[in-house]
Amino acid sequence: MSNSNGKPLQISIDPESGFCFGVKNAVTKATAELADGKPLYSLGAMVHNPIEVNRLADMGLVVIDHDQFASLHDAKVIFRAHGEPPSSYSNIKDRNIKLIDATCPVVLRLQERIKEAHQAMTKCGGQVVIFGKKGHAEVVGLIGQTNGEAILVENEADLEKIDATRPVEFFSQTTKDIGQFMKMVKILEQRVPQFRWHDTICRQVANRGPHLKQFAAGHELMIFVGGHDSSNAKALFGMCQQVNTNSFFIENIDELRPEWFAGVRSVGISGATSTPSWLIENVKARIEEIGCRQR
Numbered sequence: 673m674s675n676s677n678g679k680p681l682q683i684s685i686d687p688e689s690g691f692c693f694g695v696k697n698a699v700t701k702a703t704a705e706l707a708d709g710k711p712l713y714s715l716g717a718m719v720h721n722p723i724e725v726n727r728l729a730d731m732g733l734v735v736i737d738h739d740q741f742a743s744l745h746d747a748k749v750i751f752r753a754h755g756e757p758p759s760s761y762s763n764i765k766d767r768n769i770k771l772i773d774a775t776c777p778v779v780l781r782l783q784e785r786i787k788e789a790h791q792a793m794t795k796c797g798g799q800v801v802i803f804g805k806k807g808h809a810e811v812v813g814l815i816g817q818t819n820g821e822a823i824l825v826e827n828e829a830d831l832e833k834i835d836a837t838r839p840v841e842f843f844s845q846t847t848k849d850i851g852q853f854m855k856m857v858k859i860l861e862q863r864v865p866q867f868r869w870h871d872t873i874c875r876q877v878a879n880r881g882p883h884l885k886q887f888a889a890g891h892e893l894m895i896f897v898g899g900h901d902s903s904n905a906k907a908l909f910g911m912c913q914q915v916n917t918n919s920f921f922i923e924n925i926d927e928l929r930p931e932w933f934a935g936v937r938s939v940g941i942s943g944a945t946s947t948p949s950w951l952i953e954n955v956k957a958r959i960e961e962i963g964c965r966q967r
Contacts (some may be wrong), residue, residue, distance in 0.1 A: 681933070681963040683956055686887045686942035689897075690949040692876050694753035694776025695719055699728070699948075701774045702750050706731045712772075713749045715741050715756065716809055719946040720902035723924055727948075744769065754809035755779040757816020778846055779810055782872050783817050789841040789870075790818040798839030798866070799823055803853055805903065811845055831859060839866035846874040847904060847945075849881075877904070877945055881911050884942060888912040891940035893932060894919035897955055898944035905944035912942070924951075925958040933962055 691699065698718055705712050706728070713734050717725050725735070741749065741760070750772040751760065764771055775783075790800045800822040804811040815822045823833050834840060842860060844853045850873050857869045888894045894916045898905025900923050912919040920932060933939065939959060943952045 681936065681959075682938045683959055683963075684887075684891065684938070684940050685952055685956060686884065686940065688880055688883055688887075689942040689952060690945070690947055691719075692776075692874070692945040694778060694874075695945060697776070698750070698753040698774035699724070701772055702728060702733055703731070705748065705750065705772055706733060710748065713741070713744065713747055715749060715751055715760065716754070718750075718752050719899075719948075720904070721899040721923075721944070721946045721948070721951075722901075723899075723951055724946070724948045748772070750774055752809070753779065755783055755813035757813050759816060775813075776846075778874050779813070782843065782846060783814060785870065785872070786814055786822070786843055787817040789843070790821065793839060793841055796839055798841065799834060801825060801834055801840055801842045801860075802845065803843070803848055803856060804845030805848075808845065808903075810847070814843070814845065825856065828856060828859065831856060831863075834860070834864070836863045836865075840864045840868070842867065842869040843872050844870075846872060847877050848873055849907070850878045880908065880945075884908055884911050885915045887940055887942060888919060889915040891916065891938045892918060893936045893939045895928070895939060895941045895955060895959070896921050896943065897923070897941065897947050897952055899923060899946060902944050902946050904946060908942070908944055922955070925954055928955070928958055928962065930962050933959065 702712060702718060711732055711734055713736050715736060717735050718728060746768045748770045751774055753774055753776040755775040786800060793800050800818050802814055802822050803825050806824060806826060825831055853873060860867050894912045896909040896912050896919060909921045922928060941952055941955055
């Protein structure tokens with residue numbers, strides 16, 4: 673396949689793109705449960721990708737919120753990779769709920785550590801502080817381990833919420849930026865005499881940044897595939913733009929534009945942790961079609 677200049681068009685998929693382990697595991701479990709043809713309820717969308725959400729819905733997955741879950745009886749429910757607060761586990765047996773718990777092991781361990789830290793801080797008058805995004809499903813589950821008492825910080829300005837005269841245990845949502853987290857650690861080390869921090873950022877997610885920049889810089893044109901509402905996708909696409917201004921963000925193959933590829937010899941394709949590999953493969957196939965038409 674060649675471009676309009678007759679030169680071969682090379683298309684490469686980032687080998688580290690697509691679902692992280694936790695999301696892949698959750699989707700695999702959901703798919704297996706849906707094989708019997710019976711409805712499966714998901715407490716919140718499995719991934720921040722509408723195309724994958726629609727695919728699972730076509731298979732019989734029904735997304736519900738916490739209010740709907742509270743009134744559900746005699747049903748099968750899956751908890752997604754993001755994790756849930758303790759309140760979501762209560763009264764399940766009384767309502768005859770079959771639970772498929774697909775909480776990511778990394779998130780589950782973090783929940784346990786935060787619960788233990790909260791118990792220790794309660795005894796000594798200290799504070800549990802979590803760096804995360806307000807309202808994010810994982811953060812809701814983490815704060816739930818502290819009976820809602822943890823202090824959530826989204827930026828450096830939020831550090832003013834912390835009482836520097838009291839002990840602090842500092843954690844992070846697993847998908848946050850390691851650089852931002854370490855900046856806050858340095859600030860708190862200067863302010864809080866009794867301070868301890870825990871590196872709880874998932875390396876499978878955190879390490880994608882440096883690799884993605886190298887991958888994007890190695891191609892004339894970069895296509896990043898992700899949900900328009902996914903914060904992870906937006907952050908990773910921003911890294912592509914830092915090293916390759918000829919980068920484009922798409923959610924589905926219909927957003928590809930033939931003019932992007934005119935005269936281009938190399939194209940890189942990557943995706944967010946919520947982007948399924950089958951969608952990335954479809955994007956590659958469509959680009960190949962565009963390339964053939966431009967020969």
